[in-house]
Amino acid sequence: MIILNDLKCDVTAIVLAGGKSTRMGRDKALIPIQGIPMLQLICNIAEACTDKVYIVTPWPERYQQLLTPQSQFIREVPLPGETGNEPRTHGPLVGFMQGLAAVETNWVLLLACDLPNLRLEILQNWIGQLNTIPENKIAALVQNHQIWQPLSGFYRRRCLPELRQYIEQGGRSFQQWLKSYSVEVLPLEDPEMLFNFNHLDSV
Numbered sequence: 001m002i003i004l005n006d007l008k009c010d011v012t013a014i015v016l017a018g019g020k021s022t023r024m025g026r027d028k029a030l031i032p033i034q035g036i037p038m039l040q041l042i043c044n045i046a047e048a049c050t051d052k053v054y055i056v057t058p059w060p061e062r063y064q065q066l067l068t069p070q071s072q073f074i075r076e077v078p079l080p081g082e083t084g085n086e087p088r089t090h091g092p093l094v095g096f097m098q099g100l101a102a103v104e105t106n107w108v109l110l111l112a113c114d115l116p117n118l119r120l121e122i123l124q125n126w127i128g129q130l131n132t133i134p135e136n137k138i139a140a141l142v143q144n145h146q147i148w149q150p151l152s153g154f155y156r157r158r159c160l161p162e163l164r165q166y167i168e169q170g171g172r173s174f175q176q177w178l179k180s181y182s183v184e185v186l187p188l189e190d191p192e193m194l195f196n197f198n199h200l201d202s203v
């Protein structure tokens, strides 16, 4: 357990709660799963994995009552050239970059807020393996049919300068950005854990 605690200290969690929830038709973060709003469910799991959790969102007021003891909001701001009047639509890569700027640990656990089947023991198991990942790997993610699952995995903090550059050049795609790097594949026996709750009729 001492080893897991040491590793826990070297990981910060970033939970993304923004976007349009177009397919759901209402804010996904607030949809209850067994009585608990999805964002809170994810933050509870994140807190058990790390000592620090950042919730990156353009609208922290909306989630104020959900805030758990080790969590902190990072208010997402428009990029230069974007207007601040409409809900942000710049997407999760920009939210991630804005959260990453506040991180001081070597590793970041990035989580979407729409993962109702997320399992603590699997995340803890992955955290236990982080110190075996070769230095040249910028991230450690699950891969399905050559597609990375970017919103439920780990990134090294040092990717920030290159991520910033990619975004400044107009890039918004995790898949495209990750193509420039060597990424470790995380083992996952049951892909159901990463079921993405996008439609109300999908459960």
Ligand SMILES: Nc1nc2c(ncn2[C@@H]2O[C@H](COP(=O)(O)OP(=O)(O)OP(=O)(O)O)[C@@H](O)[C@H]2O)c(=O)[nH]1
Pocket (backbone or CB within 6 Å): 016, 017, 018, 019, 020, 021, 022, 023, 024, 028, 056, 057, 058, 076, 088, 089, 090, 091, 092, 094, 095, 096, 111, 112, 113, 114, 151, 198
């Ligand atoms: N902070 C932040 N999070 C975002 C943003 N866009 C998406 N997300 C988060 O990224 C995760 C995956 O979101 P998606 O399901 O791909 O997109 P969405 O815009 O929320 O929903 P759709 O409109 O149905 O595509 C969720 O946790 C969202 O809260 C954004 O611009 N900022």
Ligand SMILES: [Mg+2]
Pocket (backbone or CB within 6 Å): 114, 196, 197, 198
């Ligand atoms: Mg989704």
